[in-house]
Amino acid sequence: MELLPRSPGDFGSARYWDRFFRQRGQRPFEWYGAFPELCPVLHKYVRPRDKVLVVGCGNSELSEQMYDMGMCEDIVNIDVSDTVIHQMQERSGSRRPKMSYVLMDMLQMDFPDAQFQVVLDKGTLDAILTDEEEATLAKVDKMFAEISRVLQVGGRYLCVSLAQAHVLKKAVEYFSQEGWVVRVHQLASSRDKQQFVLPVFVYVMTKFRKIPGSAPQILEICPEEQGKPMRVESAERLVAAVKDRQHYTLLCSQLSKTPCGEQVSLDLCDKESGKPRYTLHVVDSPSVKPSRDNHFAIFIIPQGRETEWLFGMEEGRRQLAASAGFRRLVTVALHREQHYEGMAGIQAELSGKVMELAPPGLPARQQVPFLSVGGDIGVRTVQHRDTSPLSGEYVVEDVKGDGSCYFRRLIFLHNRNVVQSEARLLKKRRKDKKKPSPAEPPAAIDKSYLCCEHHKAMVAGLCLLGGPDPLPGSPLAVLVVGLGGGSLPLFIHDYFSQAHVAVVEIDPSMLEVSTRWFGFFQGDRMRVHISDGLDYVAKLAAEGTISWSIPGALSRPVGDMLGTGLLSPSASHPCPFPAMCHELQPWVFVLNLVCRDARLKESVLATLREVFPLLYARRIEGEVNEILFCQPSPEGQRDPTELGARAQALEGALRQPGRPWDSSYVLADMLQAVKIL
Numbered sequence: 001m002e003l004l005p006r007s008p009g010d011f012g013s014a015r016y017w018d019r020f021f022r023q024r025g026q027r028p029f030e031w032y033g034a035f036p037e038l039c040p041v042l043h044k045y046v047r048p049r050d051k052v053l054v055v056g057c058g059n060s061e062l063s064e065q066m067y068d069m070g071m072c073e074d075i076v077n078i079d080v081s082d083t084v085i086h087q088m089q090e091r092s093g094s095r096r097p098k099m100s101y102v103l104m105d106m107l108q109m110d111f112p113d114a115q116f117q118v119v120l121d122k123g124t125l126d127a128i129l130t131d132e133e134e135a136t137l138a139k140v141d142k143m144f145a146e147i148s149r150v151l152q153v154g155g156r157y158l159c160v161s162l163a164q165a166h167v168l169k170k171a172v173e174y175f176s177q178e179g180w181v182v183r184v185h186q187l188a189s190s191r192d193k194q195q196f197v198l199p200v201f202v203y204v205m206t207k208f209r210k211i212p213g214s215a216p217q218i219l220e221i222c223p224e225e226q227g228k229p230m231r232v233e234s235a236e237r238l239v240a241a242v243k244d245r246q247h248y249t250l251l252c253s254q255l256s257k258t259p260c261g262e263q264v265s266l267d268l269c270d271k272e273s274g275k276p277r278y279t280l281h282v283v284d285s286p287s288v289k290p291s292r293d294n295h296f297a298i299f300i301i302p303q304g305r306e307t308e309w310l311f312g313m314e315e316g317r318r319q320l321a322a323s324a325g326f327r328r329l330v331t332v333a334l335h336r337e338q339h340y341e342g343m344a345g346i347q348a349e350l351s352g353k354v355m356e357l358a359p360p361g362l363p364a365r366q367q368v369p370f371l372s373v374g375g376d377i378g379v380r381t382v383q384h385r386d387t388s389p390l391s392g393e394y395v396v397e398d399v400k401g402d403g404s405c406y407f408r409r410l411i412f413l414h415n416r417n418v419v420q421s422e423a424r425l426l427k428k429r430r431k432d433k434k435k436p437s438p439a440e441p442p443a444a445i446d447k448s449y450l451c452c453e454h455h456k457a458m459v460a461g462l463c464l465l466g467g468p469d470p471l472p473g474s475p476l477a478v479l480v481v482g483l484g485g486g487s488l489p490l491f492i493h494d495y496f497s498q499a500h501v502a503v504v505e506i507d508p509s510m511l512e513v514s515t516r517w518f519g520f521f522q523g524d525r526m527r528v529h530i531s532d533g534l535d536y537v538a539k540l541a542a543e544g545t546i547s548w549s550i551p552g553a554l555s556r557p558v559g560d561m562l563g564t565g566l567l568s569p570s571a572s573h574p575c576p577f578p579a580m581c582h583e584l585q586p587w588v589f590v591l592n593l594v595c596r597d598a599r600l601k602e603s604v605l606a607t608l609r610e611v612f613p614l615l616y617a618r619r620i621e622g623e624v625n626e627i628l629f630c631q632p633s634p635e636g637q638r639d640p641t642e643l644g645a646r647a648q649a650l651e652g653a654l655r656q657p658g659r660p661w662d663s664s665y666v667l668a669d670m671l672q673a674v675k676i677l
Contacts (some may be wrong), residue, residue, distance in 0.1 A: 107146060303380035
């Protein structure tokens, strides 16, 4: 501890370093790794005939090893410590005649201009740039100016550093403004003996003649030894990329020492584009009893299934890890913008990287299994990509589900882990009667399919209208707020022959998407209104009636349902329901409430209670969603058993011979599990 300076400023003091090396003696002191870690990068930028200047050499063995390995011999080492220069002259003078050690301050060097092809700095910049005080920055500017002066055009300044943000930013800004090319390499750490938890970087600044005017900056990062450099657009982005690597290394270090109490998430990016390629979640299961073969496994989530509860939710992944029987499971989600060469290709790509996330106690040379569902990485085909002014960037994609089913999905990319809308696809019928190829995508939309539990609940909620035996042939007026792919209004239109369906959708792009890709259509019994949902409902309330009519003698609808969106009245959008309650009898309002904020949720419920004397609630297991069935009169209250019977009767009426029906729909389950709020 006595070797540590009293203040960071002492790192720039010759007196401090004289004392440091006198007390340390002849033992080499290696800042930021030894020759084996630096060698791969040095070989790229140091040639045998180069004249090399090492600034702040200390008593490191780096120069000696470069000389002895034949990397280069014409090496000049300088330092401000007279003690260390004498030590190194004695140690190396007769054995390495072409290498010299000179007492010199790098802020004021005696060398002629353009004397060297390489300037090598191992930790010296970090020792000087300890803060961002004006005097410190001025000293660093002098250091950089001297390095620039003694380097030839085309010469390289190689700076080995821990890459603290202020150090990297200063170096990058200075040399890029001078027109130099700046490239940052991350050194591969020694897994057997790592001196620093933080990763070590080498800045490679290549000198070019400064061009008058605003020449474009060339800034690059090489996160791996053999990887291609990635171009970044600004110094800020380069600093952020380095910070990401530091965070990843610290995370790996932490995970290698102790089990993680909470799930850890991180992205691995594509080397070419810099975009996320894999999203990893590290899940530890302390309840799993340890054995030789159950320490660690990698689970590849099939493409398109990352949104399922088992893979997309924290509790689901915890259940997956426990059922798989591994102490640590890393789940890997594949990104839709990327191409993958099957399970073998993914395994070859990830094998080295995921081992950095290995748990403590993993036996040496333990083979880590790669798991998936049936060994399959799934199928994902992006059919359409566009941007909406209201919804942002979105994609329509076909994915293979569990088994042989295919699904078409609408995904808003600002929330890429949520399926906005989903339709099941029917396989094509081939005229030649041959079986379709497994890779051949199906095309037709299965309009009997409802993907969401809250859609099934809304269909079940129609049995709250009228008598105990509501029939699909009864006149019905339905308002659905939010179109998406249109599966809910399509289902109601097809299965309730006398239903007139109005859909209000705020984004006109969604009407085009649902029509082109999801089989939606408009006709005499189904129309779409492009409007804000609350505005449209308020308009209906102001008119005192429904703005579309049912043919026949009825002057008002038998029932009315508002669907899928969260309606939260405010001062600018007063609650329209009281006026509608008086105009529409009977009717039911079914709301899919998605709210993680307990206070906001209670506020919404309080507003609904003021309007609706009768509220039923149905929780969706494994999801945040809660389905609310709201009615304007308490006289219609029924116990869950009776509601379940009504829903069962409705399902029986809907399941007609020759009409497709998904056996996973049990409408009675939706209502016999409700509670009254």
